[in-house]
Amino acid sequence: MDWPWNGLRTTSSAWPWTGCVLTPTTRARTHGQVAQLVASIQEWGRTTPVLVDEQGMLIAGHARLEAAKQLGIPEIPVMVARGWTEAQIRAYTIADNALPLNAGWDEALPGGPVREDILAKAP
Template identity: 35%
Template sequence: MVKQTKPAAGAPAITDEVRKVAELTADPRNARRHSEAQISQIVQAIERFGFVEKLAIRPDGQIIGGHARLEALKRMGRETAECRVIAGLSEAGYKALGLALNRIPENSSWDDDILREIVIEVQDEGEDLLSIGFGPAELKKITTEPDELEVTEIETGPVDDEFWISIRGPLAQQANALKALEQAMKPFAGVTVEQGTISVG
């Protein structure tokens, strides 16, 4: 069964199809590398939860996103795979989409407190997080409560001392560094950059 999503103006045409695994091909210039451990984890995740994320492919069956999932399906002996077929992009567009599918998720981060709560809850229910991508050292770090920082308030008075920066290295590089520092300090009133020599012997 083919389900088609109506594209917005200028967007590619997208359809959901079931394709034969044997007819799907890897992108020969796929820049991502997948370890044996990761593929094994994907196999276990599919066995545990099912195949929940479709492969993104070109109309001719070349993978755009999902190379590791395709390899996992092959190792499991699956004959078909649910695919999201992307049509109508230029060659550069397909390459950009492949990069986006891999790169954009890397720009997220964890909320450490929420992650710790969920990991502990899932472990308490008997789930094996080692099989879905977490390592033993990582789990230990996640589930260990961070040390509380102690903040102490101290009294301070006016500060009239001058602050000095020492620049060390080859003389030519020191001069370039001083020029760059002088430019960087221009927005700050009352801050000057002076050049000179001091005796170090």
């Protein structure tokens, strides 16, 4: 399926994770954070794709890929960024990692106990 948002194109499919070429990531993560993703995948399955460029270089989803490896999952959902420039890829990588840091929780809404349950499953 193609999604031509803002002129940037992506397509989605499932790939063997061995088809993704790992790139260095500046995002620091702990074993516990990957364990939380493992618990999430065990609970709900693979709901969020990783993002690669047209050569299969991993742009976003390093921790999701690591969690899939730990679970022995042979294929993962993948979105391919088509026609993105190096500058667009760099900007996306920064935004993908930095923007969630600006989010908070609305404690007045339901969901707190669910969040705590998932976080508690990780070692």
